[in-house]
Each structure stands twice: as C-alpha cells, then as structure tokens.
Amino acid sequence: AQKITQTQPGMFVQEKEAVTLDCTYDTSDPSYGLFWYKQPSSGEMIFLIYQGSYDQQNATEGRYSLNFQKARKSANLVISASQLGDSAMYFCAMSSLWNRDDKIIFGKGTRLHILP
Amino acid sequence: DAMVIQNPRYQVTQFGKPVTLSCSQTLNHNVMYWYQQKSSQAPKLLFHYYDKDFNNEADTPDNFQSRRPNTSFCFLDIRSPGLGDAAMYLCATSSGQATSYNEQFFGPGTRLTVL
Numbered sequence: 622a623q624k625i626t627q628t629q630p631g632m633f634v635q636e637k638e639a640v641t642l643d644c645t646y647d648t649s650d651p652s653y654g655l656f657w658y659k660q661p662s663s664g665e666m667i668f669l670i671y672q673g674s675y676d677q678q679n680a681t682e683g684r685y686s687l688n689f690q691k692a693r694k695s696a697n698l699v700i701s702a703s704q705l706g707d708s709a710m711y712f713c714a715m716s717s718l719w720n721r722d723d724k725i726i727f728g729k730g731t732r733l734h735i736l737p
Numbered sequence: 738d739a740m741v742i743q744n745p746r747y748q749v750t751q752f753g754k755p756v757t758l759s760c761s762q763t764l765n766h767n768v769m770y771w772y773q774q775k776s777s778q779a780p781k782l783l784f785h786y787y788d789k790d791f792n793n794e795a796d797t798p799d800n801f802q803s804r805r806p807n808t809s810f811c812f813l814d815i816r817s818p819g820l821g822d823a824a825m826y827l828c829a830t831s832s833g834q835a836t837s838y839n840e841q842f843f844g845p846g847t848r849l850t851v852l
Contacts, residue, residue: 654838656840658843663845664825664827664845664846664848665843665844665845665846666780666827666829666843667843668840668841668842668843671838671840673838710777712779712780716839718838721767721768721787721833721834722768722785722787722792722833723768723831723832723833723839723841724770724782724785725841727779727780728779729778729779730777730778730779732777
C-alpha cells in the first residue's frame, strides 16, 4: 500500500525567504510519480510540480523545486523567494505509473503562511 | 482554454433533500474522479470512471452515487444529504493513457452546505 506523510501541519515564513515543505512516502511499486499541489483558500487544486521515480534529476518549475531523495523516500518541495501569494495549503501526492486509472493518494497537507 | 468546470460553485441544500453536483471537461480525458474534501483535510476519493467503467472506493457510503452520461460530463448525486456531508466536492480528470506521467486536472470545486 502507498502512504504519504507530511509532518508539518502549519508553517510561518517571512516573505522573500526560501521555504521547504517536507514529504515522505512509502510504496512497494517499482515505478511511481510524486506530485505537489497548491490549494488556495478559493479551493481549487493547482498542480505545481512532478517527479518520476526514474528521473535522475530533481524537478524544477520556476520558483518551485522538488528535492527528491529516493533512498530516503522523501520528496520535499522547495519554494524560493516566497511571496504573499504563496500562502495556501500544500499537498504532496503519489501515483503508480503505467496505471491507466491514474489514482493518486494525498498527504494531509501543510498550511503555509507567508508573513509580510 | 481546455478545462474542468464545476457547477454550481456553491450549493445549499436541506438535510435529506437530494442534490446533484455537476462536472464537465473539455480535455477529452478518459478518467473522471470525484473527491470529498472537508475543512483542513486532504481530498478523499469517492469514486472514478474510466470511460464508462465505474469504480467505487470501498468506504464510499451508498448515499453517494455518480453518473457519466458521456465523456464530457459526470454527476455526483447525494441521495439524502446529512450534516456530515457538508464539504468541498472536487472533480478531476486525467487522460488515462497508462503512460509514465498522468497529471490530474482539478475543477474549482463545489462547496456544499447542508442546513
């Protein structure tokens, strides 16, 4: 069975600082994908970044990067130069690859507050 | 723009009065999902369709039903809403191509209030 663990229920970070959101996972699948989603107070789930288990390099998307450490089973999200608009709930998620149903499981989330 | 649309964005119903939430997509995706999300919790998958094949999660109450009349539309029916069913309901889609990377695309959600 797959499991995602996010140990930080909430975080407060000063604007313009970098922030790391922790995510660890457990799976017996040989191939899997890891996602991060952002959910503002409006409720919409916004896809941020993806890392495949077979990817040699860490994924980056603008100010977002994923610190993927396969041996440790961790997939931390790093946001550089945080902005007030980054205040939101952040979910780490996982899926099995090569599965047509594309079901994903979510962690419990981390609520990020950016302070001016 | 191709997208996932949910109507209405806010829905108020009375205890025990059936309610239907709708989702449509212009992505032509094979898979459509319905999630329930309560405050400060992760989304919980209720069920999903792969094309016309319905897949129910084991712990989804019978009170929740779904219909997918065609590729573009999917409905969530709550037959007798209880106070505990008040939540955000998220619809999502994915291509279902069984490739190495299939992101789920989410709609804006419908926030259901039960009085």
